[in-house]
Amino acid sequence: IFADVMNKVPKGDIGVAVSGGGDSLALLYLSADWALINNRTLKVATIDHRLRSESTVECEYVKKISGQLSIEHTTLTWFEKPPGNIQKQARDARHRLLTNWAIDKNLSVVLLGHNLEDNAETIMIRLIRGSGVDGLAGMSQYKKINNLGIFRPLLKVKREELRVYLTEKNISWVEDPSNFD
Numbered sequence: 451i452f453a454d455v456m457n458k459v460p461k462g463d464i465g466v467a468v469s470g471g472g473d474s475l476a477l478l479y480l481s482a483d484w485a486l487i488n489n490r491t492l493k494v495a496t497i498d499h500r501l502r503s504e505s506t507v508e509c510e511y512v513k514k515i516s517g518q519l520s521i522e523h524t525t526l527t528w529f530e531k532p533p534g535n536i537q538k539q540a541r542d543a544r545h546r547l548l549t550n551w552a553i554d555k556n557l558s559v560v561l562l563g564h565n566l567e568d569n570a571e572t573i574m575i576r577l578i579r580g581s582g583v584d585g586l587a588g589m590s591q592y593k594k595i596n597n598l599g600i601f602r603p604l605l606k607v608k609r610e611e612l613r614v615y616l617t618e619k620n621i622s623w624v625e626d627p628s629n630f631d
Contacts, residue, residue, distance in 0.1 A: 455591070455603040456484050462558030463491040467548060468516075470496065470508040470624035473563035475515070476612035477604055479619065481561060482519045495551050495560075497544050498527045501536070508624050526551055549598040559592075559599040566608050 466481050468474040478494065485492045496512040498505050509525045516523035526547040532539055552560050593600045604612065616623055 451606070452480050452603060453484055453487075455606075456481070456488075458592070459490075459561075459601055459603075460558040460599065463493060463556060465548070465552050465555065465557040465560035466492055466494050466521075467544075467560055467562050468494050468496055468512045469563075470512045471563070472613050472616055472623040472625075473565050473604065473609065475512075475563075475621060475623045476615050477561055477563040478512075478515065478519070478521075479616070479621065481603075482521060492521050493555050493557065494521050494523045495548060496523070496525050497547055498525055499540050499543070500528060501540065504624075511624065524551060524555075545595050545598065549596045552598050559601045562600055562602050563604055563612075564602045565604045565612060566606060 464481070464485065466474075466478055468478045481492055484490070494512065494516045496509045498509045500506075513523045513525065528540065528543040528547065530543075548560055551557075591602050591605055593602075613623075
């Protein structure tokens with residue numbers, strides 16, 4: 451299934467946003483295997499929001515794994531912390547940082563590790579907020595955000611399947627406690 455979805459990715463070098471969590475690490479390993487078979491180039495970015503003391507160590511972990519896979523890694527750091535909704539500010543900062551990185555690296559698209567449960571959560575949040583029919587459609591597989599092409603190849607994959615995949619490969623991942631909030 452993954453290969454069929456990835457074959458829709460535009461031509462050119464591909465960015466992968468990897469936090470170190472299970473979803474994005476599974477995406478990295480699946481993408482690395484796919485890229486090798488399909489002669490495509492991957493580049494990895496990790497965002498250091500500097501909101502938790504562990505964030506720098508987590509970025510170094512992703513850098514180490516990327517190096518083991520012979521994939522170029524960049525850590526993008528969010529320095530400014532404007533007042534207000536920190537989750538929205540962090541999401542907007544991720545989009546800005548990833549857009550600038552993608553332009554700098556001449557990437558055709560950036561892959562994100564959103565999965566089936568993330569999509570269900572998005573629909574639920576939109577429903578609670580009173581979204582219309584369009585909002586209740588959930589996340590799209592391909593989208594432009596700030597002129598950045600975003601591609602989500604795992605939208606139809608359950609989180610547990612990704613964890614099983616990583617466990618079978620003996621790969622550890624980071625559990626960010628803010629994901630449970």
